Amino acid sequence: MNVGLYERIWMWAAAAIIAVFVGVIAVSTFAYAVRPPSHAETIAPAQVLADPRFSPPGVVVDAGGNVEVHVVLLMFAFLPAEIRVPAGRPVTFRVTSADVTHGFQISGTNANTMVLPGYVSQFTYTFEHPGEHLVVCNEYCGLGHHTMQAKVIVEPPAGEAGR
Ligand code: CUA
Numbered sequence: 001m002n003v004g005l006y007e008r009i010w011m012w013a014a015a016a017i018i019a020v021f022v023g024v025i026a027v028s029t030f031a032y033a034v035r036p037p038s039h040a041e042t043i044a045p046a047q048v049l050a051d052p053r054f055s056p057p058g059v060v061v062d063a064g065g066n067v068e069v070h071v072v073l074l075m076f077a078f079l080p081a082e083i084r085v086p087a088g089r090p091v092t093f094r095v096t097s098a099d100v101t102h103g104f105q106i107s108g109t110n111a112n113t114m115v116l117p118g119y120v121s122q123f124t125y126t127f128e129h130p131g132e133h134l135v136v137c138n139e140y141c142g143l144g145h146h147t148m149q150a151k152v153i154v155e156p157p158a159g160e161a162g163r
């Protein structure tokens with residue numbers, strides 16, 4: 001069969017594009033998919049409430065003023081269910097699951113991560129304004145999935161409280 005030169009070039013180009021696409025899917029599936037988007041820090045799911053990184057869950061401010069929030073998700077609750085953070089400062093959320101896959105989405109923001117058992121999901125977000133945000137689980141995790149919620153209360157920066 002006689003295939004013209006240009007046609008042959010386009011056939012190889014199309015095959016190369018398909019190979020690249022399949023490669024991207026394979027890498028994202030096998031190298032990235034089954035862990036949180038942040039990093040590959042592991043934790044024993046059955047032991048999270050005894051693990052020093054999460055016991056007790058809550059808000060921690062270190063000597064340097066860095067704010068860290070440690071949250072444990074389990075069927076069907078967030079620990080803690082009420083999270084108080086200051087406005088105008090970066091807040092690092094460290095989130096893990098004690099049982100199945102959950103989601104951690106702070107409404108009204110783009111803060112959102114999958115929470116996989118066995119891993120610690122982490123992201124940093126700065127709340128510009130004081131206020132209240134609903135936190136929802138956005139991965140179906142069982143019969144009580146729709147009841148799983150918490151809130152983030154963003155307080156005025158230190159020094160302005162109580163004015
Ligand atoms: Cu937890 Cu849905």
